[in-house]
Amino acid sequence: MSVNRPPYWQIALVLGGGVLAVSMAAVLVRWGMTGLPTHSLRTTVGLSIFLASGRLSLAALFLTPQLYAWPWLDLTRQNLRWAVAAGIALAAHFSLWFTSLHYTSVAASTMLVTTTPIWSALVGYLWQRQTLKSRAWVGLAIALGGSALIGTGELTSAVARNPLLGNGLAIAAAWAVSAYFICGQAAQKAGLSIHHYALVAYATAAVGLLPLPPLLGLAYTGWPLKLYGAIVLLALIPQLVGHTSLNWCLRWLSPTWVTLLVLAEPIAASLFALLLFGEVPTTAVIMGGTLVLAGLSVALWPSP
Numbered sequence: 001m002s003v004n005r006p007p008y009w010q011i012a013l014v015l016g017g018g019v020l021a022v023s024m025a026a027v028l029v030r031w032g033m034t035g036l037p038t039h040s041l042r043t044t045v046g047l048s049i050f051l052a053s054g055r056l057s058l059a060a061l062f063l064t065p066q067l068y069a070w071p072w073l074d075l076t077r078q079n080l081r082w083a084v085a086a087g088i089a090l091a092a093h094f095s096l097w098f099t100s101l102h103y104t105s106v107a108a109s110t111m112l113v114t115t116t117p118i119w120s121a122l123v124g125y126l127w128q129r130q131t132l133k134s135r136a137w138v139g140l141a142i143a144l145g146g147s148a149l150i151g152t153g154e155l156t157s158a159v160a161r162n163p164l165l166g167n168g169l170a171i172a173a174a175w176a177v178s179a180y181f182i183c184g185q186a187a188q189k190a191g192l193s194i195h196h197y198a199l200v201a202y203a204t205a206a207v208g209l210l211p212l213p214p215l216l217g218l219a220y221t222g223w224p225l226k227l228y229g230a231i232v233l234l235a236l237i238p239q240l241v242g243h244t245s246l247n248w249c250l251r252w253l254s255p256t257w258v259t260l261l262v263l264a265e266p267i268a269a270s271l272f273a274l275l276l277f278g279e280v281p282t283t284a285v286i287m288g289g290t291l292v293l294a295g296l297s298v299a300l301w302p303s304p
Contacts, residue, residue, distance in 0.1 A: 011252050015261055018245025023268035025238035026106045027276055029098050032230025036223070044102045045095070046216035051231060052094035053209035058235035060203040066195050074191050082187035083197050087204025089179035095209065097173035104166025105159045106273035107281035108150050110266040111289045112170035115147050117260075117296050119178040139299025146291025147171065153284025159277070185250055194248050202239070260300045263293055 029051060037043060066072075100109045118140050124130035132140075151171065154163040180201075187197050213220065249258050266289060273279040281289070 005252055011249060014245045015249045015253070015258065018242050018249065019262055019264050020268060021242030021245065022238045022262070023110075023242075023265045024272060025234060025242070026101055026110050026269045027272040028230050028234050028238070029101050030106060030273070030277060032227045032234075033102065034226075036227065042216055043218070045099050046213045046218040048098035048102070049095050049209050049216070050213045050218060050220070051098050051227075051234065052091070053206055053213065054228075054231035055094070055234040055239055056091070056202050056206040057210065058232060059239040060199060060206050062235070062240055063195065063199040063202065066199050072193075072196050074193050074196060076191065079187045079190035079192035079197075080200065082183050082190060083192060083200035084204045086180050086183035086187060086197075087201040088208060089176050089183060090201055091205035091208045093173050093176035093180055094205070096169045096176060100166045100169035100173060102166070103160065103162040104154065104170065105157075105163075105281065105285065106277075106279055107266065107270040107285045107289065108154050108160065108163065108167055109170045110269040111150055111285065111292055112147060112167055113174045113177065114263060114266050115143060115171065115174045115292060115296075116178045116181065116262075117300055118143055118147075119175050120182065121299065123178060123182065136299040139295045139297070142295030142298065143292045144295070146288040146293075146295060149288030149291065150285050151288075153288060154282055155284075157282075159279050181250075184247055188247070188251060194244065194251065198244050198247065260297065263296055267293075 029048075032051060033047060036047060097109065097113050100113075121130075121132060121136065121140060125132050151164070151167040154160055154167065156163060160166065184197060184201065187201075188194065192200075246258060246262065270279075270281055274281075
């Protein structure tokens with residue numbers, strides 16, 4: 001244990017605040033996009049990337065004071081590569097997830113996007129040669145069954161106009177964010193501080209996304225103020241507060257405990273969507289979500 005480790009109550013407070021902050025992302029996207037023309041897939045994808053690039057650009061801008069201490073003594077070629085790779089994965093994650101929210105409900109999208117532990121565990125098993133106990137395999141199988149129920153069981157409705165497409169995009173976003181967390185942990189283990197890591201990852205993602213909306217025919221100007229307000233709130237709350245808090249906690253807690261507590265995100269996001277937009281989760285989403293949470297809890301819960 002590091003002598004500089006913060007007290008447990010402080011770590012728990014930061015982790016709880018981070019989970020609540022990231023839980024607000026889905027409803028902020030839904031709020032910012034309400035009333036905008038999203039009938040074509042091209043426009044929908046363009047607006048989703050618009051939100052993602054704006055969120056990440058502002059987050060990186062808020063972190064630029066870190067450059068005043070240049071050169072960074074903790075920066076190496078190895079951890080820079082991991083941080084850049086994390087940024088590329090983060091750009092893919094937000095583009096896919098924000099687009100999914102146009103086609104499926106907040107509850108289904110957030111539940112599927114938090115299946116990250118399934119894919120992280122499989123990557124660890126297949127690529128990093130990590131062993132998985134029989135209990136973990138059982139839990140992951142239950143969670144996969146719940147994901148399948150959500151992905152195929154939600155019906156078309158006013159808030160889920162193409163649930164199969166939306167749910168598929170949410171699962172792809174979960175794959176991308178799994179890569180983001182794996183690369184981010186590797187960058188920090190290689191000695192890069194959380195603030196320097198966050199700036200490199202966020203800036204990499206922003207630079208990759210910024211040219212895409214104009215290429216899809218969307219201008220960055222002329223939109224309702226609500227859309228720009230959503231971008232600012234996304235940058236401040238889920239990104240700077242939420243993601244930075246979770247990444248900081250990874251320095252002091254195992255990824256198992258962090259991912260376990262992040263499972264509260266879809267519950268909080270669904271409650272926010274219910275209160276703000278009146279979105280009531282369908283039976284398939286509730287049943288599938290229960291299986292996902294139960295399965296992941298069984299798989300991830302530390303052994304005595």
